[in-house]
Amino acid sequence: MTELVTLDAYGSLIEPATLKIQRFLPATMERVWAYLTDSDLRRQWLAAGQMETKVGAPFELTWRNDDLTDPPGERPAGFSEEHRMQSRIIEIDPPRKLVIAWGANGDGEVSFELEPKGNGVLLTLVHHRLPDRGIMLKVSAGWHAHLDILVARTAGTEPGPFWDGWVRLHSEYDRRLPA
Numbered sequence: 001m002t003e004l005v006t007l008d009a010y011g012s013l014i015e016p017a018t019l020k021i022q023r024f025l026p027a028t029m030e031r032v033w034a035y036l037t038d039s040d041l042r043r044q045w046l047a048a049g050q051m052e053t054k055v056g057a058p059f060e061l062t063w064r065n066d067d068l069t070d071p072p073g074e075r076p077a078g079f080s081e082e083h084r085m086q087s088r089i090i091e092i093d094p095p096r097k098l099v100i101a102w103g104a105n106g107d108g109e110v111s112f113e114l115e116p117k118g119n120g121v122l123l124t125l126v127h128h129r130l131p132d133r134g135i136m137l138k139v140s141a142g143w144h145a146h147l148d149i150l151v152a153r154t155a156g157t158e159p160g161p162f163w164d165g166w167v168r169l170h171s172e173y174d175r176r177l178p179a
Contacts, residue, residue: 009148010176011125011140019127019140023147026120027154033095035150036112044068045150051089058088065162068149073161102127120154123147136177141169 011021025032035041039048045068047061063083066072075081086104091097095114102108109128114121125143130136145166152159159165 009144010172011144013136013177014126015128017128017130017136019130019136019143021125021140021143021147023123023125023151024117024120025123025151025154029095029114029116029121031154032114032121032123033098035154036098037094041153045153046146047085053089053092053094055089055092058086061085061087065166068146068162069159071161073163073165073167075163076167102129107131123150133177133179137170137173140173140177141166144169144173 009023011019014020027035035045037051037053039050042048043062043064047063049059049061051057051059061084063085064081065079066075066081085102088101088106089098090101090106090109091099091111097111097113099109099111102110107129108131111124111126111128113124113126115124116122125147127139127143130139145162148165149159149162
């Protein structure tokens with residue numbers, strides 16, 4: 001269990017355009033899987049969107065980050081109240097692995113891998129093919145903030161304001177990730 005306590009909350013680049021971030025979630029594999037695949041649960045930490053759980057199935061994610069926490073914090077300039085993205089399932093192995101295309105053109109790819117650890121689950125998220133540093137910083141801060149909310153949801157606690165955390169994390173990733 002000690003390895004989980006020392007788990008670094010920050011994502012790191014495992015390749016020049018690939019971010020890896022991990023979280024220990026105090027829940028069962030099935031519960032975490034539901035938070036990845038069920039629209040009503042996923043909207044509580046990331047984005048809503050009905051998902052047919054089969055390879056090749058298209059789906060749309062709808063972010064409403066102002067609704068994730070109460071209060072939401074102050075939304076930074078350049079972000080809208082709602083964001084939508086087309087995607088599709090690339091690989092699925094319930095309840096262990098989900099890989100989705102990131103964007104309609106499949107320019108990027110995100111994998112979620114679940115592994116039972118002690119009284120919970122180790123979630124490993126890998127975001128491949130981040131096109132440039134600006135997007136890498138936004139995505140790193142975003143995944144970090146969204147995963148913090150997922151940890152809080154699975155632990156039954158209230159997360160801090162989403163946007164305040166995202167702004168702080170964006171600055172921290174700017175210092176942590178290579179220019």
